[in-house]
Structure formats: structure tokens, C-alpha cells
Amino acid sequence: MSPSAKVLAVAVTCAIVAGLVFGCAEEGTRPSAAQTPDAIVADHMAQWKARNPDRANPWVEEEKQRHKIQPSADNADVLKGEQAAGQTYGNYTQRDVLVWARETEKLVVEGSRIFHNAGRLGGTVGVSCDMCHPDAANTHPETYPKFQPQMGRVALLRDMINWCIQHPVRGKALAPDSPEMRALEAYIVAQRKGEKLDYGKH
Amino acid sequence: MSSQTGLRVPLGRFGWCAAVLAAAWLCPSPTQSVEGAVPPKGDHGAATMDYQLQVLATLVPKADVSQAPKGFDPVVWAAFVPKDNEPNDKRVALGRKLYFETRLSRDGTVSCATCHDVTRGFTDQIKVSEGVKDQHGQRNAPTVLNAALLQVVFLDGRSPNLDHQATQPIINPVEMGMADGAAAVKAIAADAEYQKAFQEAYGRPVNYEDIGRAIGAFERTLVFIDSPFRRFLEGDTKAISAEARAGWEIFNGKARCVTCHQMNLSNPLGTDNRFHNVGVSARHQDFESLAVRALKAFKEDPSEKKLDELALSTPMSELGRFMVTKNRSDIGAFRTLMLLNVGISPPYMHDGSLPTLWDVMDHYNKGGEANPFLDGGMEPLALSEREIDQMVAFLFSLTDVRFAAENERQFAAQKAAAAKSRAFRDENMASRRKLAFEDRSEGAKGSGK
């Protein structure tokens, strides 16, 4: 590099640095909103959201808008009573109750998302569960376990889910403890809130 | 009498006989037999009655007939025994005698054992059975093995139980050909042995319904559920081959056979005792016109005997369960066949139209034959050749161990036949490239607007 170019480069660099440090100071001595830590975090967050649209959006609320999902029990009762006063065990707070509800709801809502999506079910024929079971109607989880002769054994809810996934949905059976299976079971059971258990009923 | 090896071995005459007998006994025999000999044939291609009795004696162990058969759930067994026919040795012995009694046929050549031959899987291993005067019916003879465990008897369920069923072939004109029950009774009533046996068994003189009951009691001793597969289920993982194990998975999974061929400990038969139209009968006729003819015939003669006759000797036989119930949903529907011992009871389906189990698999693989009453459970399965072989291996593992030799023979024979010809195979249908109702709906192209 020629000496004049070197000088030019240094000057430009200084200018840039100065601009960066002092640029917005033209408006005053305080840093502007764009430069506060909150703003920087918000900016980073926006970038991350753009890269991960599915996880970024309020998916729970979105799914609840799309599909009617039974709320979980409110557990208000555990906040009552006198025995737990001043103790650790059995002493629950409003926040505990809120966390329980929120976490439970998330799995149920995730189940709803899978239930209504042929792709996530692993289906190959464009069929999702809600095509025969809107809002999980007619899934009657309260009737399991029951002997299902067409399966040759006593079926649990997850066995029937897998049967449906393999045959009408034409996907691969889910492992019983896979996250999808757990979410599906959670959603299906949740939708029958309040129904009496009547296992074995055909 | 040359030796098996063709070598000149210096043996005395006695030595030769011994050698030949030993060789014959040790080498695989062509048919189910007692001492390596080919069964002597009687009328209509069946083994002689005496020979069959000999074989039977080796098959059915001495057991207390009043108890449930070994390995069978006693609670469920109790439901299968009719109240008016509790089994005891006398009844079973009488039934056994009647089962082989050719005097119960018009020309003295046919007994139950003719079409339900002990040496041929308790069936006759031919397409449709042959009766008196060499007449042929429309139906393939199902095996008597484990028939006692069926809820519904006859492939169209026109008999409520085994005791009743046994009386029907006797008076069917193409089977045993007796004019009516009275004629059947007359044929044996004069025999003092029978008079005594009936009195001891039922406390009554010889009569038609008791003939059925006795035969039913005998058939209830023919429980053969001790298959390699059952032993596998009970814990012996080596009892069946890896192929058969894979077949069992397919049976329950991809092929969905278990939906109608239900197999569980309370009902090990491999049948749901229900009626399904799987399209076998749709292969060569028009149901609508057949159903009309059936109803006309019923108007003239609505008896049970007529139903039995029609079922076997007219094309209306193809209407199956409809002949009994007149339910539209039963047109062309037949009872799901039992899978136990299926390996030794070819040919398959109600009309014996499928000669080997490979053909059976081909039929189901392509989703049966399209017709307006086809059971919705029939779908193209897209099974590969390997999967079909595994399924067949599984099916052959369902044969009772007492018939192992016959099972082996059948496997080899069917395999050879299937290698030569698979007439029912349709790859396009099985892989869903062509759809079941496509031809039919397009065949009647109309103006349509």
C-alpha cells in the first residue's frame, strides 16, 4: 500500500470509529433509544425470530385460536385449607398453580398441533387425525384399556393411536414414549375432561 | 423290489424286506400315514374308513372328554358345549362310529370321512367335494379340525351349531343323498349295535337329531391347537422360523389380517366368526340377478332343506350369507375361514378357487375383487414378494405338530405350484397403480353432463 493510501485508510477507519462512537451524539450527549441495551437485545431477538419463525411465535396462543382446547384444571382448591400454613410440603402458591397449568397446556397444545397435521404425524396420504376426529371427537380415551380383537390384545389409547397412524394415516408407528405420542395422548385425554372412566367399553 | 440306493447289497430276503421297511419308514412319506405306507384309497378318493380309524387313533390322545381340551380356556370351552349334549365316552364313541358310517349315504359310498378325511387334513384337499354318484357341489369342504370352536357353522352360517350341521350333509342330494332324516335313521336302525349305542349314549332309540349330536360330540374331541406358533406364543422363541416371526408381524401390522382373522388366547382359531365379502365370489358372476333367482326359489320352498340344497348345488351358492339372512349387506359374504391348520387344508376359499397360500396372499394383496358389496377392510396391501413369503411361512406355522409331516409335504407342493403359476397376482393393483373400481366405473361410460 502506498503511503497516501495508508493515510487514507487510517483516516477512514478513524472516521468510522468516531462515527460509531460519536455519530449519534450529534443529537445530544445521551445515547439514543437504538443504542440502549434493551434495544440491542430486541434487535438480536428480532433476528433470531426471523431465523426460527415456528418457535418464535406465540405458538400456544395461535394454536388455541385455531382449535378449541379444553383448559386444564385450575387447581384453585390446593390454595385453600389451613394445614399447610407456614410449611414447605403441601404449601402451594398461585404461581405454582399457574406454572402447572401453563406447562400442562403446552403439551396438550403441542398434541393438538400434531393431531391436526398430516406431515407431523408422519402420514403419507394427506390424512390427519382431525379428518375423522374434529376436536378429538369420537376418540373416547376414557374407554381404554379395552380388548380389541382386531388387534389381538388389550389396547391402550396409545395402541389405538398407533393403529390409526399406521392405517388411515399411513405413517410409521410412533414409539410409545416418543414426544409426539405423549403429546397426542395428552391432547386426546384432555379433550374428554370430565368424562367418567369406563374402561373396556366398546 | 430294488433298494433305494441301487447298489447291489448282499442281503437275504428277510434282510431286504427289513431294509425296505426301514427305509420307507425313515424317508419322508408322500402322505400322512401310520407306518410310512401310502393310505389305501376307498370311494371318491378318500382313504378307506378302516385306515382312517387307525390313523385317528394315533392322533387323538386318550383324554377326559368331559373336560376342556388341553391348552384351551375352560370357561370359554363351556360356552361351546351345548347343554343337551354334554360329552362322555359313550357319545364320543357313537359319534366316531357314525362319522365313518357309509351306510348313511344313499349308495353306501360316502360318510363324513369321505370329504373330511383324517389323512387329508380332515378335509379332502380338492376344489369342491364329491358326493354320491360322483356329483360335485359348489363349496370347498372346510376342515373338521377345531370346528367345535367355531361360533358359526357352514360358510354361510346356515347352521347354528355343530350338532345341527352334522345332520345336513346326510340329506343333501349331492353329498350323502339320503331322502330325509327318516331314511338316514332307517339305514342304521336295524343294526343292534347302533340300537345299543344310542340307548347308552342318549337314552333314546336311534333318531336323526341324535345322529347329529353324537357326531358333534365326536367332533368336539378333534381339537388340534398345538402348533409351533402356539408354542412360540407360550415362550419358545425358537419354535418358529425368523421368516414366520416376520410374517406374524406383518399379519398384525401392514397386512391387517388380524382384523378379521382374530387370534388370541380365548379364540385361537384365526377367525372372527363373521361374514365378509372379500371378492372371491365376485370373480365370475353378477350378484344382482343371482339374488333375484334366490328369492324366487325361496318363495316356492322356504324350508331349511331347500336352503341347504341351493347353497350347494346352484350358482346361488355364491351369494353366501345372503341366502340365510336376505340382508343386502351380506351379499357374497362368507364366514372368515379358520387359520389353524390352514397349511394342510388346501385349496382355499369357499369355492376352493385358490390352490395355494401364495395365491391367497395375492388375492388379498391386490385388495380382493371389486364388487358393489366388497368389504371395506379389503385394501391393496403393497406387500413385497419377501413379505408374502414371510406371511406364508407364518401361516404354515399354524399347523398342529401332529400333522407336521403333512404340513411339510404341503409346503413343498404348494411352493412348487406357486413357483410355476401365480394366476391371481396383480402387481398394478397391489401397488395401487391401478385402483379397484377404476375399470368397473369406467366400463360403463355414459353421457354424463
Added chain:
Amino acid sequence: MSSRHISVETRYIEDRQQVFGSLKNLDRRSFLKVSAAALAAAAANGLVPPAAFMPVSVAHGAPAAKEAPAFRFAYISDSHLYAKDLNDRFARALMRAVDDVNNLDPQPDFVFYGGDLAQLGQSHELDLGAQILKNLKAPLKIMVGEHDWYLDMGAKWRSLFGEPTYSWDHKGVHFVVLMSVVEKDFWTARGLTPMQRMQTVAGLDNGVQSSFMVGTEQRTWLEKDLAKLPNNAPLIVFSHSPLYKLYKNWNFWTDDADEVQAILKRFDRVVVIHGHTHQLLTNRIGNIHFHGLLSTAWPWPYAPQGMPELTIQMSRPDPFNPNDGCGDGEVHVHADGLVDKIYNLWNRNPITVAKGYTESGGKKCVPPKPNRPGY
């Protein structure tokens, strides 16, 4: 190894087509009657357990023979087609329905298609449906459903089948076809693509979509169309959604049902036949008798609330038989415009909801009760 093998059946298909052509098929209902004598004989023997012998009158709740209908039409509905190589089951089922209708003898006056021919309104799906329906021998009258419409707002539908709203007269009966699945715009504000819009509408339980309605334009058209008819004119209205308010969550609902019913109120009797519900459904509101159509593709469960009293539900379908609860059927139209609605359920005996049933408010010609009630 594969395509060399052609099954024996292929040859028989040709034979059978010859047979069909030459044989005169008979009306299914006329030969499906019970032989009372046979039943009596069997019962007398005392050998008849209920399971073995059960002759059953096939067309349950059928009206008396003297009430012969003026004419018949057949129906097929709600096929929800995908491309054949994606999902063969729905295409197969529609072909089966076409085969059923083609085998009716005598042929019906026309065949009515109740809507939802495609599943996602895609061009190739509608083309496939049109192609399969071309094989019908009788003339076709078709109605649009929401699954056909919301991908391209009816562009492809119109090019294949013309305007969705129309009417015609046949043997003294005035027929009207409505497009009753109009929805208020929910997609623009959310920035949905056409496919997203279609998938939203395709979800029966998807709460983002709006409720169905007929809309002011069509109501005005309807009033004009019916203006010349006297009050006693036989009138049959087809709409995809039920023209009443059954269950909002599943759009078994028409927002302006009251207004539409008001237009129909002056007539002595009106029959409304609708699709969308994929089940046996019967209702009567004043002078209007409502009947649902079966789907060829899959059955819906019954709504948890709002079920009409007149509906005697069909038995809960058996999941192990993919055809159970599906089917096609016929409508027998009487001179006064009321109908016998025949549900031809595959693998089950047909069920008739006779005109006497809705006429008597459910007292006469009662259809059979289900064995497997819904949950």
C-alpha cells in the same frame, strides 16, 4: 417379475361387462324382502339362535308400497379427493359410488353431487373428480363445497362446472342449488396465502375461519327465483352446509339460516338436502324437512350439542372398516315434493328416512336405532 403377471380377473372383467350389458338388472329394493315363511320354519325348529338366522327387512323404515314415488335421483357427495398417487382410498371410494349408481336399474333421473369433490381445491383434484364423474350414465347435477372453493375462490370450479348457484325444474318439482359456504374474509388481515386459506377452511374444527352463510346476494337471487312459484309448489333446495344452526364449531351452521328459512316459509313444504356433515342427519323446522348426505370418503362424528331431535343416528362407524359409515344413496321424490331419503351405507343394510317420518314429526316409519351409539 412384476408387470408380466396379469390376474385372471382382468379377463373376467370383460366377461362381466358383457353380462351386465345383456342382463336386465332389477331394482335392488324389490328383491330384498324377507321370506316370512322361511323365518317361521326356522323358528319352529327351535334351532335358531339370534345370531345365525336374522332375516331383516333391508330398507328399514320403508314406507308402505302404495306410496310409490314420482321419480328418483341418486346422490354421491363429499369425496374429498387428493391426487390418486397421494391417496388412492378416496379416489377408489368415489369410483365405487359411481359403480353403485351405474348399477341401479332402472337408472335414476339424474345424479346429484353434494359438494367437496376435491380436498384442497387443487386443479388436479377437481380434474380427477370431474373425470371420474363423467363415467356416470345418468345426467349429473353438481353443487360446490368449501373444499372446492377456497383455494382459488371458485375459478377452477366455474371453468369445470359453471355457476355454483342455479335452479331447474324436473317433473313438476323446482330444484335450487345454493352456494351456502360463503365466508367473510378472514384471510387478508392475516396475510394468508391461498393454500393457507384453503387449509384453514379444510379443517372442520379450525376456529380461524368464519361461519358459513348464504349471503345477501344469493338470498336476493333466491327470492327472485322462487317468486313465481305458488305456495304449494314442490320445492327441493340443495345446499352444502345444513341451512340451520347445528354446531358452530364445525361449521355445521349457516349464519343467515333464519333469513333463508324466512324466504322458504311461505311454502307448504320444502325439502333441504345438504352435504358437509358426512352422516345420517334428519331435521324438521316448521315446513322445512332437512336431510343430510353421506360422504364417500369418511364419516364425521355427531356434534356434541345441537343435534336435531328427529335424527336417529347411524351406528358409530367401525374404524377397522374404512368404508363403514360411508356410502351413497337415492332420494325418492313424491308428487307433493316430500322425499324418502335412502342412505346406502356400504357394508351395512340401507336405511330409509321416509317422508312419513318427517311428516309425522318422528312418529311413523321410524328408522332403526343404532347398536353402537356415538360417544
